[in-house]
Amino acid sequence: MYNSQEIVSISNRNIPSLITLPAELVYSILDNLDMLTILISFCNVCKRLKNITNTYHRYKTFTILNLTHHRINEQEFECLVNTLQNNKTLIEIHLRCNKIDNQKTKSLTDVLKTNTILTTLVLSNNTISTDGAQYLANLLNNNKTLKELDLGWNQITSEGIRYIADALNNNHTLTILNLQINNLGNQGTQYLTNALENNRTLMTLILSNNCIDYEGAQYLANMLCKNKTLTTLILSDNRIGSQGVKYLANALYNNKTLTKLHLRLNRINSDGAKYLADALHNNNTLTELHLGWNDIGNQGVQYLSNALYNNHTLHILHLQYNKIDCIGAQYIADALQKNTTLRELYLACNKIKNQGAQYLLNILKNNQTLTTINIQSNKIDFHEIQYLIDILEKQRIQF
Incomplete structure (x- = not known):
């Protein structure tokens, strides 16, 4: 028993x-x-x-870890870091909005320094500040595969960005850097642009909402005169103004690589539009220009329209919220009678009304390159111009 x-x-x-x-x-x-x-x-x-x-077959093909808004706890984060030490499959890690602070950033970057697989790291909407930026800079100095780094919406100031800028002097793999909604200011912008004068790999730089004014724009313009690789520059929601645009426009005369320039919400008036229009007469590389939420008005539109007569590279033009009425719409319509390269035109939230809509819709009869025209929220009575819409391809019109 x-x-x-x-x-x-x-x-x-x-x-x-x-x-x-x-x-x-x-x-x-x-x-x-x-x-x-x-x-x-x-x-x-x-x-x-x-x-x-x-x-395990699912694990071997598990390449993207998306923990956006997961609010990962301390234990989960520790386990994640331990796993990453030997992981050979993940090429993207998304940790947006997970309360990642400087200490967690250190733990994460320590294990990624020798990682040879990861290409994308998203750490936006967290609480990373100066110390965290330094840890990330150390990562950029050691990691040889990371191509995209998203640090938007953190607490990185000019002091922190200086570490990252220094790393860009030596890094030869990063192609996309997102720093939107931090607090870089003009000083932080200067640190970055000094590094990018010699950097040969970064292609996309996002600096939206960073308290950059005309002084910072001048640093960026000086960099664009020397940099040969940057293709996309996003500067939306800053304080660049028309004076800052003048610096950037002058750089476009000589720059041969930038294809996308976003200047949405930057206090730009008709003078700024003129500087850009003058540059567009000579620039042969810019394909996308975003000027929405500014104050260029009809006068600014006239300058830009005149440039469209001769420009043969611009494909996308954003002019939303710019106090444009039917007169400005006519300037654009006249230019589009001859322009054969613009594909997308965004004029939402202006005041073109029925008359302006008629000018623009009439040109669609002959212009076959414009694939999208957005005229939403323009005080248009579409019942009165239905006859025009009926004879056009409706998929080309957004209203």
Whole structure:
């Protein structure tokens, strides 16, 4: 006869343990778990389970980890960092809005320094500041595969951006850097532009909402005269003004690589539009220009329209919220009678009314290159011009 303790001992010996199950049964268990659980929990149980997981077919093809708004807790974050030390599949990690502070940034960057797989790291909407920026700069100095880094909406000031700028002097892999909604100011912009005068890999720079005024625009313009790789510059929601635009426009005379320039919400008036229009007469590379939410008015539109007569490269033009009425619409319509390269025109939230709409819709009869024209919220009575809309391809008109 067995006593009660012996019976329990024998029973326990007959219960299969997760860590001793055959690999095929472990695969069956993994089939019923989501990838986040496998990555954060299962991989950290023991070495045997980690090895089995590494051969699991879903894990081997798991390349993108998206934890946006997941609000990952301390334990989950620690497990994630431990897993990343040996992970050989993830090429993108998205940690937007996860309360990642400087210390977590250090833990993350420490394990990614030697990572040879990751190409995209998204850390926007967190609480990263100067120390965190320094840790990220160290990552850029060591990692040789990271191509996209998103640090938007953090707490990085000019002091922190100086570390990242220094790293860009030596980094040869990063192609996209998003720093929108921080507090770089003109000083931080200067640090960045000094680095980009010699950088040969960064192609997209996003600096929206960073308290940059005409002084910062001058630093950017000087950089554009020397940089040969940047193709996209996003400067929306700053304080550049027409004086700052003058610097940027002068740079466009000589720059041969920039294709997209966003200046939405930058206090630009008709003078600024004239500076850009003059540049467009000579520039042969810019394909997208965003001037929405400014104050260029009819006069500014006239300058830009005159440029469209001769410009053969601009494909997309944004002019939303610019106090443009039917007179400005006529300037654009006249230019589009001859321009054969503009494909998309955005005029939403102006005051072109029925008359302006007629000018623009009439040109669609002959202009076959304009594929999209947005005239939403322009005080237009479409019942009165229905005859025009009926004879046009409706998919070309957004209203």
